[in-house]
Amino acid sequence: MTRxxxxxxGGDCGGNLIVxxxxxxxxxxxxxxxxxxxxxxxxxxxVSFAEEPAKPFALRDLSWYPAATGESLPVRNADDWAxxxxxxxxxxxxAAGKLPSRESLPDFELKVHEEVDEPKFxxxxxxxxxxxxxxxxALLYLPKGDSSAVRRAAMVAxxxxxxxxxxxxDGLSQRPNRGYARELADLGFVVVAPDYPSFxxxxxxxxxxxxxxxxxxxxxxxHMRCVDLLVSRxxxxxxxxxxxxxxxxxxxxxxxxxxxxxVKAVVSSCGWTPFRDYKEGNISGWTSERYFPSLRDRYQLNxxxxxFDFYGLVAALAPRAFFxxxxxxxxxxxxxxxxxxxxxxxxxxxxxxxxxxLRIAYPNAEHDFPRVVRxxxxxxLRSHLGxxx
Numbered sequence: 001m002t003r004x005x006x007x008x009x010g011g012d013c014g015g016n017l018i019v020x021x022x023x024x025x026x027x028x029x030x031x032x033x034x035x036x037x038x039x040x041x042x043x044x045x046x047v048s049f050a051e052e053p054a055k056p057f058a059l060r061d062l063s064w065y066p067a068a069t070g071e072s073l074p075v076r077n078a079d080d081w082a083x084x085x086x087x088x089x090x091x092x093x094x095a096a097g098k099l100p101s102r103e104s105l106p107d108f109e110l111k112v113h114e115e116v117d118e119p120k121f122x123x124x125x126x127x128x129x130x131x132x133x134x135x136x137x138a139l140l141y142l143p144k145g146d147s148s149a150v151r152r153a154a155m156v157a158x159x160x161x162x163x164x165x166x167x168x169x170d171g172l173s174q175r176p177n178r179g180y181a182r183e184l185a186d187l188g189f190v191v192v193a194p195d196y197p198s199f200x201x202x203x204x205x206x207x208x209x210x211x212x213x214x215x216x217x218x219x220x221x222x223h224m225r226c227v228d229l230l231v232s233r234x235x236x237x238x239x240x241x242x243x244x245x246x247x248x249x250x251x252x253x254x255x256x257x258x259x260x261x262x263v264k265a266v267v268s269s270c271g272w273t274p275f276r277d278y279k280e281g282n283i284s285g286w287t288s289e290r291y292f293p294s295l296r297d298r299y300q301l302n303x304x305x306x307x308f309d310f311y312g313l314v315a316a317l318a319p320r321a322f323f324x325x326x327x328x329x330x331x332x333x334x335x336x337x338x339x340x341x342x343x344x345x346x347x348x349x350x351x352x353x354x355x356x357x358l359r360i361a362y363p364n365a366e367h368d369f370p371r372v373v374r375x376x377x378x379x380x381l382r383s384h385l386g387x388x389x
Contacts, residue, residue, distance in 0.1 A: 059309045062344045078351050088312035095294050095307055097213025121185040130225050137201035138194040139166050141185035153240035153385040154190040154230040156223055157181035158249030165200020166193045177369045180244055190236050192226045198290050207289040215290035223256040240385045246270055246369045258316045265321035265384045267377045269369040270330050272310045275303035277337025315345045319352030321384035323377045327365040335362055
Protein backbone atom coordinates (compact mmCIF):
# COMPACT_ATOMS: atom_id res chain seq x y z
CA MET A 1 0.00 0.00 0.00
CA THR A 2 1.36 3.47 -0.88
CA ARG A 3 0.74 6.96 0.35
CA UNK A 4 1.33 10.00 -1.83
CA UNK A 5 3.07 13.01 -0.24
CA UNK A 6 2.93 16.31 -2.05
CA UNK A 7 5.85 18.65 -1.18
CA UNK A 8 7.41 21.75 -2.69
CA UNK A 9 11.13 21.56 -3.25
CA GLY A 10 13.22 24.68 -3.81
CA GLY A 11 16.53 25.20 -5.66
CA ASP A 12 17.12 23.25 -8.81
CA CYS A 13 13.59 21.85 -8.79
CA GLY A 14 12.27 25.25 -9.62
CA GLY A 15 9.31 24.94 -7.21
CA ASN A 16 7.66 22.11 -9.17
CA LEU A 17 5.43 19.67 -7.31
CA ILE A 18 7.10 16.36 -6.96
CA VAL A 19 5.13 13.20 -6.28
CA UNK A 20 6.94 10.77 -4.07
CA UNK A 21 5.67 7.25 -3.28
CA UNK A 22 6.52 6.22 0.23
CA UNK A 23 5.71 2.91 1.82
CA UNK A 24 4.52 2.87 5.38
CA UNK A 25 3.95 -0.84 5.72
CA UNK A 26 4.32 -1.11 9.46
CA UNK A 27 2.14 1.88 10.21
CA UNK A 28 -0.57 0.74 7.83
CA UNK A 29 -0.56 -2.80 9.13
CA UNK A 30 -1.14 -1.48 12.63
CA UNK A 31 -4.07 0.60 11.44
CA UNK A 32 -5.44 -2.28 9.38
CA UNK A 33 -5.35 -4.60 12.39
CA UNK A 34 -7.14 -2.03 14.51
CA UNK A 35 -9.79 -1.56 11.82
CA UNK A 36 -10.34 -5.32 11.46
CA UNK A 37 -10.57 -5.73 15.23
CA UNK A 38 -13.26 -3.07 15.43
CA UNK A 39 -15.19 -4.72 12.60
CA UNK A 40 -14.98 -8.08 14.33
CA UNK A 41 -16.26 -6.59 17.57
CA UNK A 42 -19.22 -4.97 15.81
CA UNK A 43 -20.08 -8.19 13.98
CA UNK A 44 -19.80 -10.19 17.21
CA UNK A 45 -22.12 -7.77 18.98
CA UNK A 46 -24.66 -7.94 16.17
CA VAL A 47 -24.58 -11.74 16.09
CA SER A 48 -24.90 -12.07 19.86
CA PHE A 49 -27.88 -9.70 19.88
CA ALA A 50 -29.55 -11.65 17.10
CA GLU A 51 -28.93 -15.01 18.76
CA GLU A 52 -29.48 -13.96 22.36
CA PRO A 53 -31.30 -10.62 22.50
CA ALA A 54 -32.58 -11.13 26.03
CA LYS A 55 -29.60 -10.00 28.10
CA PRO A 56 -30.91 -8.02 29.88
CA PHE A 57 -32.91 -5.20 28.34
CA ALA A 58 -34.55 -7.02 25.44
CA LEU A 59 -36.77 -9.16 27.68
CA ARG A 60 -38.43 -6.00 28.90
CA ASP A 61 -38.82 -4.68 25.36
CA LEU A 62 -41.87 -6.27 23.75
CA SER A 63 -41.50 -4.40 20.47
CA TRP A 64 -39.28 -6.96 18.65
CA TYR A 65 -39.51 -10.54 17.49
CA PRO A 66 -36.81 -13.00 16.37
CA ALA A 67 -36.95 -13.44 12.59
CA ALA A 68 -35.87 -16.62 10.82
CA THR A 69 -32.84 -14.73 9.50
CA GLY A 70 -31.60 -14.20 13.04
CA GLU A 71 -32.49 -10.52 13.03
CA SER A 72 -34.59 -8.81 15.67
CA LEU A 73 -37.44 -7.15 13.77
CA PRO A 74 -40.22 -4.82 14.98
CA VAL A 75 -43.54 -6.34 16.05
CA ARG A 76 -46.16 -4.77 13.77
CA ASN A 77 -49.01 -7.27 13.91
CA ALA A 78 -50.34 -10.39 15.61
CA ASP A 79 -48.36 -12.71 13.32
CA ASP A 80 -45.12 -11.02 14.37
CA TRP A 81 -46.14 -11.28 18.01
CA ALA A 82 -46.85 -15.01 17.64
CA UNK A 83 -43.16 -15.50 16.84
CA UNK A 84 -42.11 -13.47 19.87
CA UNK A 85 -44.54 -15.45 22.00
CA UNK A 86 -42.81 -18.68 20.93
CA UNK A 87 -39.51 -17.19 22.10
CA UNK A 88 -41.05 -16.19 25.45
CA UNK A 89 -42.29 -19.74 26.07
CA UNK A 90 -38.90 -21.12 25.03
CA UNK A 91 -37.17 -18.81 27.50
CA UNK A 92 -39.43 -19.98 30.31
CA UNK A 93 -38.74 -23.61 29.42
CA UNK A 94 -35.01 -22.91 29.40
CA ALA A 95 -35.27 -22.03 33.09
CA ALA A 96 -38.10 -24.37 34.15
CA GLY A 97 -37.54 -27.36 31.91
CA LYS A 98 -39.66 -28.55 29.01
CA LEU A 99 -43.34 -29.31 29.41
CA PRO A 100 -43.58 -33.08 28.77
CA SER A 101 -45.57 -34.33 25.81
CA ARG A 102 -49.33 -34.48 26.38
CA GLU A 103 -50.03 -36.77 23.45
CA SER A 104 -50.85 -39.76 25.66
CA LEU A 105 -52.64 -38.83 28.88
CA PRO A 106 -53.81 -41.29 31.54
CA ASP A 107 -57.44 -41.88 32.44
CA PHE A 108 -58.56 -39.70 35.34
CA GLU A 109 -59.50 -42.60 37.62
CA LEU A 110 -61.50 -40.01 39.56
CA LYS A 111 -62.24 -40.82 43.19
CA VAL A 112 -64.69 -38.89 45.38
CA HIS A 113 -63.46 -39.12 48.96
CA GLU A 114 -66.06 -36.83 50.55
CA GLU A 115 -69.14 -34.91 49.46
CA VAL A 116 -70.71 -31.95 51.24
CA ASP A 117 -74.09 -30.48 50.31
CA GLU A 118 -74.07 -26.66 50.39
CA PRO A 119 -76.99 -24.29 49.67
CA LYS A 120 -75.87 -23.45 46.10
CA PHE A 121 -73.41 -26.21 45.24
CA UNK A 122 -72.08 -29.64 46.09
CA UNK A 123 -68.46 -29.73 47.21
CA UNK A 124 -66.46 -32.89 46.59
CA UNK A 125 -63.05 -33.76 47.95
CA UNK A 126 -61.51 -35.68 45.05
CA UNK A 127 -58.32 -37.17 43.65
CA UNK A 128 -57.46 -38.04 40.06
CA UNK A 129 -54.47 -39.14 38.01
CA UNK A 130 -51.91 -36.49 37.15
CA UNK A 131 -49.67 -39.03 35.46
CA UNK A 132 -48.40 -42.52 36.10
CA UNK A 133 -47.93 -43.12 39.85
CA UNK A 134 -49.02 -39.61 40.85
CA UNK A 135 -52.42 -38.21 41.75
CA UNK A 136 -53.80 -34.71 42.21
CA UNK A 137 -55.82 -33.95 45.33
CA ALA A 138 -58.45 -31.25 44.85
CA LEU A 139 -61.80 -29.76 45.75
CA LEU A 140 -64.49 -29.84 43.07
CA TYR A 141 -67.48 -27.48 43.33
CA LEU A 142 -70.56 -28.39 41.30
CA PRO A 143 -73.33 -25.75 41.29
CA LYS A 144 -76.81 -27.13 41.74
CA GLY A 145 -79.16 -27.22 38.80
CA ASP A 146 -79.80 -29.26 35.69
CA SER A 147 -76.29 -29.98 34.38
CA SER A 148 -77.71 -31.39 31.13
CA ALA A 149 -79.49 -28.12 30.36
CA VAL A 150 -76.78 -25.57 31.25
CA ARG A 151 -73.09 -25.80 30.43
CA ARG A 152 -71.38 -23.43 32.81
CA ALA A 153 -68.21 -21.38 32.89
CA ALA A 154 -65.51 -23.03 35.00
CA MET A 155 -62.45 -21.97 36.98
CA VAL A 156 -59.19 -23.45 38.18
CA ALA A 157 -58.71 -21.84 41.63
CA UNK A 158 -55.09 -21.90 42.80
CA UNK A 159 -54.25 -21.35 46.44
CA UNK A 160 -51.58 -19.09 48.01
CA UNK A 161 -48.65 -20.36 50.08
CA UNK A 162 -50.13 -22.15 53.10
CA UNK A 163 -49.64 -25.59 54.58
CA UNK A 164 -53.37 -26.40 54.28
CA UNK A 165 -53.22 -25.90 50.52
CA UNK A 166 -56.55 -25.98 48.69
CA UNK A 167 -58.56 -25.50 51.88
CA UNK A 168 -57.40 -21.87 51.89
CA UNK A 169 -59.55 -21.07 48.85
CA ASP A 170 -62.47 -22.81 50.57
CA GLY A 171 -62.28 -20.09 53.22
CA LEU A 172 -60.66 -22.20 55.94
CA SER A 173 -57.56 -20.11 56.64
CA GLN A 174 -57.29 -17.29 59.17
CA ARG A 175 -57.30 -14.70 56.38
CA PRO A 176 -60.75 -13.54 55.28
CA ASN A 177 -59.96 -12.68 51.64
CA ARG A 178 -58.81 -16.04 50.33
CA GLY A 179 -62.03 -18.04 49.87
CA TYR A 180 -62.47 -17.26 46.19
CA ALA A 181 -63.13 -20.87 45.11
CA ARG A 182 -66.22 -21.05 47.33
CA GLU A 183 -67.31 -17.55 46.28
CA LEU A 184 -67.07 -18.41 42.59
CA ALA A 185 -69.07 -21.59 43.16
CA ASP A 186 -71.74 -19.46 44.85
CA LEU A 187 -71.84 -17.37 41.65
CA GLY A 188 -72.53 -20.47 39.57
CA PHE A 189 -69.05 -21.42 38.31
CA VAL A 190 -67.85 -25.00 38.27
CA VAL A 191 -64.57 -24.81 40.22
CA VAL A 192 -61.65 -27.15 40.73
CA ALA A 193 -59.11 -26.21 43.41
CA PRO A 194 -56.00 -28.45 43.48
CA ASP A 195 -53.24 -28.76 46.03
CA TYR A 196 -49.94 -27.34 44.81
CA PRO A 197 -47.25 -30.03 45.22
CA SER A 198 -45.82 -29.79 48.78
CA PHE A 199 -49.02 -28.31 50.31
CA UNK A 200 -52.26 -29.67 51.69
CA UNK A 201 -52.59 -33.40 51.04
CA UNK A 202 -49.38 -33.17 49.01
CA UNK A 203 -47.19 -32.07 51.92
CA UNK A 204 -44.77 -34.97 51.45
CA UNK A 205 -44.31 -34.44 47.71
CA UNK A 206 -40.72 -35.24 46.66
CA UNK A 207 -39.62 -32.93 43.85
CA UNK A 208 -36.30 -34.76 43.53
CA UNK A 209 -38.10 -37.97 42.55
CA UNK A 210 -40.22 -36.64 39.67
CA UNK A 211 -39.37 -36.11 36.01
CA UNK A 212 -39.42 -32.30 36.05
CA UNK A 213 -36.55 -29.82 36.17
CA UNK A 214 -38.57 -27.48 38.39
CA UNK A 215 -41.53 -27.48 40.74
CA UNK A 216 -43.05 -24.75 38.58
CA UNK A 217 -43.25 -27.05 35.55
CA UNK A 218 -44.70 -29.91 37.63
CA UNK A 219 -47.38 -27.50 38.85
CA UNK A 220 -48.14 -26.41 35.27
CA UNK A 221 -48.62 -30.07 34.33
CA UNK A 222 -50.97 -30.63 37.26
CA HIS A 223 -52.96 -27.49 36.56
CA MET A 224 -53.35 -28.42 32.90
CA ARG A 225 -54.72 -31.75 34.10
CA CYS A 226 -57.27 -29.75 36.09
CA VAL A 227 -58.31 -28.09 32.82
CA ASP A 228 -58.53 -31.55 31.26
CA LEU A 229 -60.88 -32.58 34.07
CA LEU A 230 -63.10 -29.53 33.61
CA VAL A 231 -63.29 -30.04 29.85
CA SER A 232 -64.42 -33.62 30.43
CA ARG A 233 -67.35 -32.59 32.64
CA UNK A 234 -70.84 -32.43 31.16
CA UNK A 235 -71.54 -29.39 33.36
CA UNK A 236 -68.74 -27.32 31.77
CA UNK A 237 -68.60 -25.25 28.61
CA UNK A 238 -65.05 -26.03 27.37
CA UNK A 239 -64.81 -22.60 25.74
CA UNK A 240 -65.43 -20.74 29.02
CA UNK A 241 -62.62 -21.75 31.34
CA UNK A 242 -60.53 -19.40 33.50
CA UNK A 243 -57.89 -19.46 36.23
CA UNK A 244 -57.60 -17.44 39.42
CA UNK A 245 -55.05 -17.32 42.21
CA UNK A 246 -53.47 -15.20 44.94
CA UNK A 247 -49.70 -14.95 45.54
CA UNK A 248 -48.36 -18.46 44.78
CA UNK A 249 -51.65 -19.06 42.99
CA UNK A 250 -51.40 -15.67 41.29
CA UNK A 251 -48.28 -16.35 39.28
CA UNK A 252 -49.25 -19.98 38.70
CA UNK A 253 -52.51 -18.76 37.14
CA UNK A 254 -50.33 -16.78 34.71
CA UNK A 255 -48.06 -19.77 34.03
CA UNK A 256 -51.09 -21.98 33.37
CA UNK A 257 -52.56 -19.41 30.99
CA UNK A 258 -49.28 -19.15 29.07
CA UNK A 259 -49.09 -22.91 28.48
CA UNK A 260 -52.79 -23.72 28.13
CA UNK A 261 -54.73 -21.60 25.66
CA UNK A 262 -57.96 -23.31 26.67
CA VAL A 263 -57.81 -20.89 29.61
CA LYS A 264 -59.65 -17.83 28.30
CA ALA A 265 -59.39 -15.55 31.36
CA VAL A 266 -56.79 -15.18 34.12
CA VAL A 267 -57.04 -13.36 37.46
CA SER A 268 -53.71 -12.89 39.25
CA SER A 269 -53.79 -11.34 42.73
CA CYS A 270 -50.43 -10.28 44.19
CA GLY A 271 -48.84 -12.69 41.74
CA TRP A 272 -46.28 -10.83 39.69
CA THR A 273 -43.88 -8.01 39.10
CA PRO A 274 -40.74 -8.01 36.90
CA PHE A 275 -37.79 -9.75 38.53
CA ARG A 276 -35.77 -6.55 38.94
CA ASP A 277 -38.68 -5.10 40.93
CA TYR A 278 -39.21 -8.18 43.10
CA LYS A 279 -37.71 -7.30 46.50
CA GLU A 280 -35.32 -4.86 44.79
CA GLY A 281 -33.96 -7.60 42.53
CA ASN A 282 -33.34 -10.22 45.22
CA ILE A 283 -34.85 -13.23 43.46
CA SER A 284 -33.69 -15.85 45.96
CA GLY A 285 -37.33 -16.34 46.98
CA TRP A 286 -37.96 -17.90 43.55
CA THR A 287 -35.27 -20.58 43.89
CA SER A 288 -36.81 -23.25 46.13
CA GLU A 289 -37.46 -26.69 44.66
CA ARG A 290 -41.15 -25.84 44.31
CA TYR A 291 -40.20 -22.92 42.02
CA PHE A 292 -37.07 -22.46 39.83
CA PRO A 293 -33.82 -23.83 41.32
CA SER A 294 -32.06 -22.81 38.09
CA LEU A 295 -32.36 -19.14 39.03
CA ARG A 296 -29.78 -19.87 41.69
CA ASP A 297 -27.83 -22.74 40.15
CA ARG A 298 -27.62 -21.55 36.55
CA TYR A 299 -28.34 -17.81 36.58
CA GLN A 300 -26.51 -16.79 39.77
CA LEU A 301 -29.55 -14.96 41.26
CA ASN A 302 -29.07 -12.28 38.62
CA UNK A 303 -32.40 -11.06 37.21
CA UNK A 304 -30.63 -9.92 34.05
CA UNK A 305 -29.45 -13.46 33.28
CA UNK A 306 -32.82 -15.18 33.70
CA UNK A 307 -34.18 -16.01 30.21
CA PHE A 308 -37.78 -14.98 30.97
CA ASP A 309 -39.60 -12.21 32.80
CA PHE A 310 -43.15 -11.22 33.59
CA TYR A 311 -43.26 -8.56 30.89
CA GLY A 312 -43.37 -11.33 28.32
CA LEU A 313 -45.38 -13.85 30.32
CA VAL A 314 -48.29 -11.47 30.91
CA ALA A 315 -48.18 -10.25 27.31
CA ALA A 316 -48.24 -13.89 26.18
CA LEU A 317 -51.79 -14.12 27.53
CA ALA A 318 -53.06 -11.67 24.89
CA PRO A 319 -55.69 -11.46 23.56
CA ARG A 320 -57.29 -13.46 26.38
CA ALA A 321 -58.72 -11.62 29.39
CA PHE A 322 -56.29 -10.72 32.19
CA PHE A 323 -57.08 -9.04 35.53
CA UNK A 324 -54.28 -8.13 37.93
CA UNK A 325 -54.71 -7.13 41.56
CA UNK A 326 -51.48 -5.21 42.36
CA UNK A 327 -51.79 -3.46 45.74
CA UNK A 328 -49.78 -0.33 46.51
CA UNK A 329 -48.19 -1.83 49.62
CA UNK A 330 -47.45 -5.38 48.51
CA UNK A 331 -43.99 -6.06 49.98
CA UNK A 332 -43.32 -8.94 47.57
CA UNK A 333 -44.64 -7.83 44.20
CA UNK A 334 -43.93 -4.13 43.87
CA UNK A 335 -46.73 -2.36 42.00
CA UNK A 336 -44.18 0.03 40.47
CA UNK A 337 -42.79 -2.84 38.45
CA UNK A 338 -46.31 -3.68 37.29
CA UNK A 339 -46.71 -0.04 36.25
CA UNK A 340 -43.55 -0.28 34.15
CA UNK A 341 -44.76 -3.39 32.38
CA UNK A 342 -48.39 -2.35 31.92
CA UNK A 343 -48.06 0.02 28.90
CA UNK A 344 -45.84 -2.46 27.07
CA UNK A 345 -48.29 -5.28 27.69
CA UNK A 346 -51.19 -3.05 26.66
CA UNK A 347 -49.55 -2.44 23.30
CA UNK A 348 -49.69 -6.17 22.61
CA UNK A 349 -53.36 -6.27 23.54
CA UNK A 350 -53.91 -3.37 21.14
CA UNK A 351 -52.49 -5.48 18.30
CA UNK A 352 -55.57 -7.68 18.78
CA UNK A 353 -57.94 -4.76 19.40
CA UNK A 354 -58.44 -6.27 22.87
CA UNK A 355 -57.55 -3.44 25.27
CA UNK A 356 -60.80 -4.03 27.15
CA UNK A 357 -59.51 -7.48 28.14
CA LEU A 358 -56.63 -6.05 30.19
CA ARG A 359 -57.44 -4.66 33.65
CA ILE A 360 -54.99 -3.79 36.44
CA ALA A 361 -56.23 -2.64 39.85
CA TYR A 362 -53.95 -0.88 42.37
CA PRO A 363 -55.85 -0.97 45.67
CA ASN A 364 -54.66 0.80 48.80
CA ALA A 365 -53.75 -2.48 50.49
CA GLU A 366 -50.88 -4.77 51.43
CA HIS A 367 -50.35 -8.34 50.15
CA ASP A 368 -54.07 -9.04 50.06
CA PHE A 369 -57.07 -9.63 47.80
CA PRO A 370 -59.57 -7.08 49.18
CA ARG A 371 -63.26 -7.84 48.87
CA VAL A 372 -64.00 -4.88 46.57
CA VAL A 373 -61.23 -5.85 44.14
CA ARG A 374 -62.18 -9.51 44.36
CA UNK A 375 -65.77 -8.72 43.44
CA UNK A 376 -64.54 -6.56 40.57
CA UNK A 377 -62.45 -9.49 39.32
CA UNK A 378 -65.52 -11.75 39.48
CA UNK A 379 -67.49 -9.29 37.37
CA UNK A 380 -64.55 -9.19 34.96
CA LEU A 381 -64.69 -12.98 34.69
CA ARG A 382 -68.42 -12.97 34.17
CA SER A 383 -68.03 -10.31 31.50
CA HIS A 384 -65.45 -12.27 29.53
CA LEU A 385 -66.54 -15.85 30.23
CA GLY A 386 -70.27 -15.22 30.34
CA UNK A 387 -72.84 -15.51 33.11
CA UNK A 388 -72.84 -18.81 35.00
CA UNK A 389 -75.84 -18.54 37.32
